[in-house]
Structures are given as structure tokens and as C-alpha cells.
Amino acid sequence: MTRAWILPTLFLLCGVVVAAGPALRGSPGLAAVCLLVFVAVAVVHSPLVFPRSIGAPEAQRRSAADGRPVVFWRPGCKYCLRLRFRLGRHSRQLHWVDIWRDPAGAAVVRAANGGDETVPTVVVAGRAHVNPEPDWVRAQLTT
Structure with missing residues (x-):
């Protein structure tokens, strides 16, 4: 993996961890929103935007x-x-x-x-x- 993808990957992993909490508490909607926010931040910080x-x-x-x-x-x-x-x-x-x-x-x-x-x-x-x-x-x- 190149250095360019380290930060987006970390955002995605954090998103999965953060979304796991609401998902395990029975709130899949909140989990999906949390995950989508982290995915959006990861995309913005990835080479894909440029x-x-x-x-x-x-x-x-x-x-x-x-x-x-x-x-x-x-x-x-x-x-x-x-x-x-x-x-x-x-x-x-x-x-x-x-x-x-x-x-x-x-x-x-x-x-x-x-x-x-x-x-x-x-x-x-x-x-x-x-x-x-x-x-x-x-x-x-x-x-």
C-alpha cells in the first residue's frame, strides 16, 4: 500500500469501529450514517479527488x-x-x-x-x- 492510501484507510477503519457501536446496540440507521460520514471523509482525503x-x-x-x-x-x-x-x-x-x-x-x-x-x-x-x-x-x- 502506498503512503497516499494510509490516511483514507485509517478513516475507513475508524468508521467501521465507530459504526459498530450503534449497530451492536440495535441502531443500524445510526451505524450507516456514521459509516457514510467516515467513507466521505476517506474519499476526500484520497487520491481519487484529484x-x-x-x-x-x-x-x-x-x-x-x-x-x-x-x-x-x-x-x-x-x-x-x-x-x-x-x-x-x-x-x-x-x-x-x-x-x-x-x-x-x-x-x-x-x-x-x-x-x-x-x-x-x-x-x-x-x-x-x-x-x-x-x-x-x-x-x-x-x-
Whole structure:
């Protein structure tokens, strides 16, 4: 199992444990609601919410060709989730690199952030921007 799935898996396991209490007390409706809440939280923190990640070299090549920003992210990062949700449908126009799956992507982020793996790091025209405002990122798609 990769690191990206550890947090969602823990949420699912916690959901099963929490839902077991009401289920054993004869309240299957409450158990189902509890489980659904934990499943929703697990999905939000999983790689499923983000567009398919590609490797850093491929993302940089595509960005050079089409001028679109590259977003370096990692699962479970609340700032990455904020960026993803606030971008809405525009997020599909960006090139996403999961730094937990791509060591080259993690190296790019460390180089841009003085050795730290601070995400989201958005690279536009070769310049890195750490945790930029979603509105600014969206504006970079139209320029």
C-alpha cells in the first residue's frame, strides 16, 4: 500500500469501529450514517479527488508545451484539498504531480522550498509559488 492510501484507510477503519457501536446496540440507521460520514471523509482525503497524477518530468514537458501550471501536491494536505475544490472544474486543466508517488516531484518541491516539502507548490513559467490563492491559479489558466 502506498503512503497516499494510509490516511483514507485509517478513516475507513475508524468508521467501521465507530459504526459498530450503534449497530451492536440495535441502531443500524445510526451505524450507516456514521459509516457514510467516515467513507466521505476517506474519499476526500484520497487520491481519487484529484486529477490523475503524472511524473514531474512529464508535467514539466507538458507545461512547457501548453503553458499550463504544474501543481505539486500530496494526499491528506488540507491546503491541496482547498486548492483543488476552489478550482473546481478548472483543476483538470492543470498538471498534477503527487510528491509521495514521484521522487522527482518531491525533489522539485524541496529545491523550490529550501529543502521543505511544502505543498501545494504551483510552478508557472518555471517559477514556484507556495500555497497560492486558488483565484490566482485560475487566472494563470486564462493568461
